[in-house]
Amino acid sequence: MVEQAKPVAMGVVVSVDLRLKYGIIHASGYGRVLVSHNFDSELVQLSNWLSVEVEPNVGPILTFERTRCSFVDAGEPKIIDELLPTGTSVSKTGAVNLRIQTPVFLGNTSFGSSVGLSPHLGRVYLNQTLCKKFKLNPLTWIHCGVVAVAPCKANFNSFWEARTAGREDSSDPKLSQCIRRCLGRFHAFMEKNICVLQLFNKYNNDEGFACVHSFDFSHTVHEQDLKKAHAIQVYVSPQLLYFPELPVPACYARIVDDGSRNVDVGIAKDKLAELDISTTSDNTVESDKSITTRGVMEKNAFRDLQTKVADTNRRLQLGDTLKKQMEQKRRIAELTRAQLLELDRNTPVYMTIGRIFSKGTVESEIARHEEEIAKAEEKITAIDHQRKYLEKNLAESEKSIRELVQSRP
Numbered sequence: 001m002v003e004q005a006k007p008v009a010m011g012v013v014v015s016v017d018l019r020l021k022y023g024i025i026h027a028s029g030y031g032r033v034l035v036s037h038n039f040d041s042e043l044v045q046l047s048n049w050l051s052v053e054v055e056p057n058v059g060p061i062l063t064f065e066r067t068r069c070s071f072v073d074a075g076e077p078k079i080i081d082e083l084l085p086t087g088t089s090v091s092k093t094g095a096v097n098l099r100i101q102t103p104v105f106l107g108n109t110s111f112g113s114s115v116g117l118s119p120h121l122g123r124v125y126l127n128q129t130l131c132k133k134f135k136l137n138p139l140t141w142i143h144c145g146v147v148a149v150a151p152c153k154a155n156f157n158s159f160w161e162a163r164t165a166g167r168e169d170s171s172d173p174k175l176s177q178c179i180r181r182c183l184g185r186f187h188a189f190m191e192k193n194i195c196v197l198q199l200f201n202k203y204n205n206d207e208g209f210a211c212v213h214s215f216d217f218s219h220t221v222h223e224q225d226l227k228k229a230h231a232i233q234v235y236v237s238p239q240l241l242y243f244p245e246l247p248v249p250a251c252y253a254r255i256v257d258d259g260s261r262n263v264d265v266g267i268a269k270d271k272l273a274e275l276d277i278s279t280t281s282d283n284t285v286e287s288d289k290s291i292t293t294r295g296v297m298e299k300n301a302f303r304d305l306q307t308k309v310a311d312t313n314r315r316l317q318l319g320d321t322l323k324k325q326m327e328q329k330r331r332i333a334e335l336t337r338a339q340l341l342e343l344d345r346n347t348p349v350y351m352t353i354g355r356i357f358s359k360g361t362v363e364s365e366i367a368r369h370e371e372e373i374a375k376a377e378e379k380i381t382a383i384d385h386q387r388k389y390l391e392k393n394l395a396e397s398e399k400s401i402r403e404l405v406q407s408r409p
Contacts, residue, residue, distance in 0.1 A: 006053040006074050007242035009033050011120070012086060013048045014098055014148045014159075016041075022062060024069060025050055026148070026159060028083070028120040029240050029248070034062055034069035038076045047088050047098055052077040068151070070246075083120050097147055104144045104162065105179045106136055107235065107251025110215035114138070115156050117237055117251045119178035121146065125158035126165070134165045138218070138252060139235070141175055142167060156215060157194075180239075182207050183256070184232045196247050197232060208239040211247040218254045231257035312394045316387060323383045330376035337369040 011027030013035075022036035023044035033054055035044050043050065053075035057064055064070055085101040104116035104124050112128035114136060124146055126136065136142060145164035151157045184197030193214040199207035212234060214221075226232075235252040340349070340362055349365045 006055065007240075008051055009054045009071065010051045010080060010083065011049070012082075012084075012098070012100065013044055013046050013050060016044055016046055020062075022067075024067060025052070025077075026121060027054075027071075029237065030054060030071050031122060032067065032069040032071075032159070034059075034067050034072040035077055036062055037073050040077065043077050043079060046096060047086050049080050049082050049086065050077040051080045099163075100146050100160075102144055102146060103175060103178075104142055104146075105175075105235070105251065106138050106140050106142060108138055108216050108218045108253070109136075110156075113156070115158060115213075115216065115251050116142070116144075116162075117179060117235070117249060118144075118146070118160065119175070121160050122237065122249045123156075123158045123251065124160045124162055125149075125155040126162045127155075130162055130165050136165070156213065178238070180207070180236050182210070182234055182236060184210060184212075184234050184253075186227045186229065186232075190247075195226065197234060197250075197253075199234070199236070206244075208244050209247040210234055210236040210250045212250045212253050216250055216253045218252065221255060225255065225258060229255045229258050231255070312390050312397065316390050316394070319383050319387050319390070323380055326376045326379045326383070330373055330380070333369045333372040333376065337366055337373070340366045340369070 007030075009025070009027035009030045011025040011030070011033060013023055014026050014032075015024040017023070018041060021039045021041075022034060023039060025033050025035060025044075027033045033052065034057055035050070035052060036059075038052075052073045054071040055074040057067075057069050057072040059072060062069070062072075087099050089097050089099055091097055100121065102118040102121055102124070104118050104126075106114055106116045106126070108114065109131060112131060114126045114131050116124045116126060118124050124144060126144070130136070134142070143166045144162040146160045146162050148159060149155055149161045151159055155161055182199040182201065184199045187196045187198040187209060189195050190211065195212055197210045197212055199210055201207055216234075233254050233256045234250050236250045237248040239248060240246050343349075343362050345362050347362055349360050349362055
């Protein structure tokens with residue numbers, strides 16, 4: 001009897017735990033894959049590209065909830081050539097960061113940020129600064145330098161975040177094979193603001209499933225409209241051969257047939273190109289009523305308020321980071337001053353100016369550190385005042401959002 005071949009995942013090592021003897025690779029199509037059964041510390045090292053046979057992760061200890069890995073190794077990992085240019089960098093804290101260059105297909109823009117699809121890495125988050133700086137447009141290819149991050153609400157639940165961006169040659173025929181444009185219907189909710197669509201083509205053949213987030217939609221979609229929709233245009237990653245039932249990641253979606261009229265699936269498929277209008281359109285897909293000017297104005301106001309809230313939260317987080325830096329700088333200066341006060345006043349003291357050592361006195365060094373302490377305290381006070389101002393603005397914006405929601409019919 002011929003043994004059935006097991007699926008093989010190819011990916012890059014993003015995390016290693018030598019104490020528990022396991023590693024995690026991010027594999028093309030499979031997402032995070034746990035390497036624990038055949039862990040080899042010489043092979044499973046950060047930034048190495050590996051191929052390994054996989055199976056569903058049903059282990060009792062290193063579970064999906066703990067590792068975010070849906071698959072686990074079922075064979076010995078092997079070193080392979082890099083599928084994407086890969087390197088590492090060392091941060092100021094000494095942490096080693098993984099950096100990869102990859103083409104990214106941009107999806108919908110929400111609150112100024114965007115999520116795209118990488119052929120080998122899946123969902124990639126692009127922040128407001130990057131989108132604004134490069135004037136990025138949805139449904140286009142760009143080239144990004146990305147780093148591995150922990151998925152959270154702020155990065156739209158992505159495992160990768162872009163730090164640099166540049167133009168990509170979209171005429172490369174290989175890129176067109178990495179993203180599918182399909183039609184889908186609502187299948188189920190995975191969790192809050194995340195749904196699964198069942199995909200099909202113009203012949204109504206099964207094309208698998210896709211995982212779509214609320215911010216992947218280019219327009220406002222209510223739950224009842226989502227469930228009634230007959231056809232939803234969606235851009236997704238390729239379907240897995242061995243696990244066709246596994247939902248693949250998406251980056252863009254919009255309803256093309258809301259179910260209010262009978263539209264042939266083949267006709268809808270043929271007209272997809274015509275429906276690729278700007279994702280910044282003010283049109284809101286609703287059923288059983290037309291879009292009014294008042295509705296558009298309300299939507300714009302609501303979107304502006306949400307953007308303001310997101311921007312204020314970001315500035316608050318930045319202020320907290322700067323405050324911690326100033327507090328650390330103040331502590332270092334205070335400790336140095338305390339040590340200088342214990343020295344004899346005739347002790348020679350040296351300070352560094354770039355690569356040059358300059359001789360000074362104990363008194364001058366004490367005065368310099370006292371000045372640093374005073375400047376740090378001034379900045380901390382300014383940050384605290386700014387925080388109060390931002391918190392007041394945030395409270396007013398949230399109040400305006402509540403009033404706007406309550407005023408809706």
